[in-house]
Amino acid sequence: MVKKAVLFVTLATIFVALFSMQVSAFSIETIHGEIIKSETLLEKGPILLDFWSTSCRPCLSKLPHVSRFATKYPEMSFFAISTDSPRHKDNVMRQIRSSRYEFTTGFDGTRNLQRLFNVTAIPRTIIINQTGQIVYDNTGYNSGDEVKLEETIVKILSGEFESSIQGE
Numbered sequence: 001m002v003k004k005a006v007l008f009v010t011l012a013t014i015f016v017a018l019f020s021m022q023v024s025a026f027s028i029e030t031i032h033g034e035i036i037k038s039e040t041l042l043e044k045g046p047i048l049l050d051f052w053s054t055s056c057r058p059c060l061s062k063l064p065h066v067s068r069f070a071t072k073y074p075e076m077s078f079f080a081i082s083t084d085s086p087r088h089k090d091n092v093m094r095q096i097r098s099s100r101y102e103f104t105t106g107f108d109g110t111r112n113l114q115r116l117f118n119v120t121a122i123p124r125t126i127i128i129n130q131t132g133q134i135v136y137d138n139t140g141y142n143s144g145d146e147v148k149l150e151e152t153i154v155k156i157l158s159g160e161f162e163s164s165i166q167g168e
Contacts, residue, residue: 022132026116028079028106031093036104041077042130046156048076050103051114051124053083054091058141059123063101065146066125070103073153078103081113083122125149127156 028036041047050066052059063080070078080101082092086109096105108114117126127136136152138145 023128023134024116026113028081028104028113029108031082031089031096031105031107036106038128038132042128042132044077045075045130046077046135047128048078048153049106049113049117049126049128050078050080051083051108051117051119051122051126052080053122054088054095055084056122060095061143062123062125062141062146063099065149067099067101067103069150069153070101073157075157076153079106080104081106081108083108083111083114083119085109127152129156 023038026038028038030036038047048066048069050059050062052063054060066078066080070076080096080103082089082105084092084107089107089109092105092107106113113119117124121139123141124139125136126134129135135156138149
């Protein structure tokens with residue numbers, strides 16, 4: 001029993017430490033080759049990163065909601081980060097062009113962002129507050145999840161989630 005309690009406390013401590021740390025500075029390469037630095041984005045406000053792929057149906061179902069939020073909450077930066085391989089970049093560009101999304105699309109062909117944020121499954125949404133801390137981290141998507149995501153965005157923008165991890 002004591003071993004289980006110690007294991008639980010240890011795992012909880014590791015989890016809290018991982019998500020309360022400052023995010024390292026990073027750069028996002030857009031599908032058009034522009035490099036955007038996290039420091040510049042954080043001067044504007046929080047950042048939402050949504051990792052996705054053209055072959056992921058839940059990802060494609062979630063992206064229209066992310067686009068709607070990008071229009072509705074301009075004080076926040078919204079990025080959809082494609083996890084597709086470099087050879088599928090044309091597919092990514094066609095998908096984005098045909099859907100007319102309102103967010104900026106990043107391309108992570110080198111997998112640097114996926115390694116930085118330990119992305120092992122998609123869709124994965126991460127929100128970083130203006131002080132550079134992850135305050136929301138959620139993997140997966142089911143219809144209706146966008147309601148919780150929007151509620152979280154509103155709370156983050158109002159300052160309610162300054163230094164705690166939120167997600168499902």
